[in-house]
Amino acid sequence: MQLPILSLLTSRVQMQQRDYEPAIAISHAILETVEPGSQESDHALLNLVTLYLQAGSAGKSRSLATRLRETTSSDQLRLIAEGTRLMLAAGGNGSLAAVTRHLQQMAQQQQGVHPHYYGVTMLNLAVNQMLEDDPESALATSNEAIEALEGTSSRIELSAALVARAFALTLSGRVEESRSIVERASIVDEIEVAFERADLLDSFIDPDAARSVLDSLAERPEASARLLFNLQGAWFYARRGKDQEAKASVAKLESQVEFMFIGQATLCRLTEAYVAVASGAANGPELCDVAYVAARQQGALRWMHIAQLLRAFCDGEEEFGSAIKIIGHRSPWNVTHVADLVGRRIEDFDESVIPFIANSAAIHPGRWRFVLRDRIQKAPTGEGLVSARLLEPIGDRSDVQRLRAYARRQRRIPGASNLGRHLARQLADRAMVEDQSRVSIVVGNRVVQGSMIRRKVLALLCFLLTRPDFSSTRDQVLDALWPELDPPDALNSLNQTVYFLRRVLEERYVEDLSPGYLHHDSDLIWLDSDLVTSRSNDCRRLIxxxxxxxxxxxxxxxxxxxxxxxxxxxxxxxxxxxxxxxxxxxxxxxxxxxxxxxxxxxxxxxxxxxxxxxxxxxxxxxxxxxxxxxxxxxxxxxxxxxxxxxxxxxxxxxxxxxxxxxxxxx
Structure with missing residues (x-):
């Protein structure tokens, strides 16, 4: 017969592998063979508390946590049991402040003594701080959790701590750092990452990439995965105007009675309110009020702020604009969370609201590109200028063509004609001319040897590089490069040379989409010194x-x-x-x-x-x-x-x- 301690280890391994049924059976078997209050009994109970929670049986987890608290002689395990009880209560309407206080007390006793327990405590504290709308504190706390858990075998908990860090980074606008952390977390434990990744992508980073991650949740058999799929699915569908699918997801949430994570009940209420508001349901304002009260009483400030934004949306653009300014000043990520609703009113806001939206867009450009592109595409004649102007600073290369097409379509709107040109310049590859010794041109990752370029084309480029500000009159160019030709022939040669030089600097040159490396206007010809530089001119500036x-x-x-x-x-x-x-x-x-x-x-x-x-x-x-x-x-x-x-x-x-x-x- 296997010793209880070896059975406990087997149970722990199975738990890390999410093989819950045999792990639960082993832990129960241990309880039947050991004395209550013994070390083996304590750890079997602790295993079961965690196993039932991860398997979606919060009620059993709660009763076992109570049993552990009453039978253990370990102060440390008693604290853990009480912390579990408080966190399960916070899955409903329990106080987040009470959870925070208790977790901080636990951390003080665990630090430097129990790295696994300390890491899990700091992980739970980081999650709590996110709900309290404090990503800065959550970032520091999750870092401590990761440091503690990296030296243990706690794969699931380490992955969760990495995801907590990624979420805090994302809210703060450090998206690239967040991406790398999520990838690392996926390597540690891919399943633990799925829901948070779907939320991060759809709410903040890249909505176009969210569907495949969401579908991976739908394929999981765990009750927790089904819950998370319905939660995120409701937001996903409602953001895209798929009201029936969103309502179906909310209906499935109502049958979920077990609480699996902190703030679950409040998030479910908020999700129901959001779907109602997004679909224009008559009970939207009432549901917003319910979600707001629940979040405020619980201390879930993040959900409270989003509930405020939802209710303000129902009250009209003036109230919505005021809420955006107030909440966006402190927590712009919450404005981004409801970016689709902001997009619906974006053309009607007072001008004072736009900078707050622009700030949110700058922090989470991926989310806002998705919204603003949709608004521009659907804009009727005479509308969409605000969306287009907000897209210009955050767009990618595909948006240059999108904005230029909008500018042509809406050319009668004052201020629309140049949309996309600034973005084209902003995203253009800089051209570096290696013009000492043999000439070559580097544009982004492309290298063009001078020997592959028509001689007069290369000569025009190099001639302009010798001129102050890379500028010359047309007559100076003609005299330098075509002194033997009559003026009409020389001018024709210049026009052809400009044509070819533009396509050297920009392979797929289209006049309307070009950032403008080379300009030729009536009597002047010049290179844009913001887009083109050369080694000799770098040296000239140094000298x-x-x-x-x-x-x-x-x-x-x-x-x-x-x-x-x-x-x-x-x-x-x-x-x-x-x-x-x-x-x-x-x-x-x-x-x-x-x-x-x-x-x-x-x-x-x-x-x-x-x-x-x-x-x-x-x-x-x-x-x-x-x-x-x-x-x-x-x-x-x-x-x-x-x-x-x-x-x-x-x-x-x-x-x-x-x-x-x-x-x-x-």
Missing amino acids: KALPMSPDPDQVETLVEAYHGRFALDFEYEEWAAPYREWLHASYLEIVERAVADDIETGHFERGINLARRVLDVDPNAEHIEVSLLRLYRASGAHAAAAEQYAHYATAMREQLGIEPPPLDSL
Whole structure:
């Protein structure tokens, strides 16, 4: 016969695997063979409390928690039993404040002594803090829960703690961090994540991705999964105008009598109220009041705030707008939670309400894109401008075309004509022209070698890079690039070249959707310096920003940036020479002074490193090479000095036809 302690371990393993029936049977069998109040009895009861709760039998869990509290001699387990009783009560209308106080008392006694118990306590406290509309505290608490549980075998609880952290991050607008945490939680225990992931996606992050997660809940056999599917399903369907499906989900909630999680009854009331309001049911206001009173009495501030928003929606746009401003100021995530209802009134709000909506949209853009796109698509003639303006700052690439189509369709609305253009610029890949030595263009992840571009097209690009603000008159371009052609022929060539350059910078160029890398308006042609930059211009800005005596770090930044002479593809073009020579001479002047300072101050190693890098770029920089020789000699590197002198002497003889001075004289 297996010892009770081994049976308890088996039961724990089965619980972590959600194999509830055999785990419950083992724990009951243990109770029949051990003395009440013994350690084995205590832990068998504790197993059963947790097992029945996870299996959806809250009543049995409650009675066993009472039995544990009355029979155990352990103060720690007595606290846990009482905490379980309070949390089950809070599944109905029990006080969240009472739960919080008790959990905090438990945590004080468990910290540093019982990591599993402490982790579970902090997890439950984090859940409570979320219901109290305090994601900042919930984030700190869930972090402690995760730290405690990571060193235990409590897979389900660790996954739940990770999800609690993800939810707090999401409400605070840290969506990318939340995504990574949810993925980690899914690896730990995918089932535990499903409901919260469906809620996070549909309510805050990406409603289009919520359906598949919700469907995975529907396939689970557990009573808790059915409850959570109906809860989230009611919101999911109502948000999409599927009133009958939403009402069917609410009807199934009414048959759920067991309480499985804190705040369950209040959330069910709120869900019923939301479905009624969203569907326009006559009893919507009454149900909102019921949900509000329940949430306020329980201390579930998050549900209370949402109930306030629902009731205000029923009372008209003025009351709804006021509620959005009041609640949105403190907890913008609650405004996002009812974004679909906000969308219905968005064109009618007073202007003072719009910044609060915009703030919510900036924090949770994925949710608001879903709502605003729908409003724009359905907007009749003369409407939808507010939705379109709110979408512009948060849209993705697909919204450029959507907003431009709206602008054309609603062109008679003042202020609509330029919608989408700012977004196109905001999301455009920046173009970086590598224009030192051989030319290439990097646009996002795409690299275009200069050798693959028509010569005049590349020449136009490089010519504009030499000009102040990347701008030139049309006549200057024609004189530089087509001096041999008559004006009409030259202008025709310019137009063709502009056509091809736009498609180099933007493969799928469409004038109405373009962010505008290259502009050609009547007498002017220019590159947008916010979208296009070049290595030579980065160096030019660095040079112009340097003080008369730059420090070594500033010189290092310039040397790191400078890769060689400008546009060797056009080495013999007259228009390129002045810019190329000025830039190179300025670079050499700065580094020569820096090397000379290193010689004078005895920073030989730094000076040697700097001089070598300059000679890699320009092997014919005579003054730098002489300075390098001096640095080698001063640092005692005589062999290196001799080898460098051989190169220097050969260059003097072959390139200048003169005999170099002796090494000792340098």
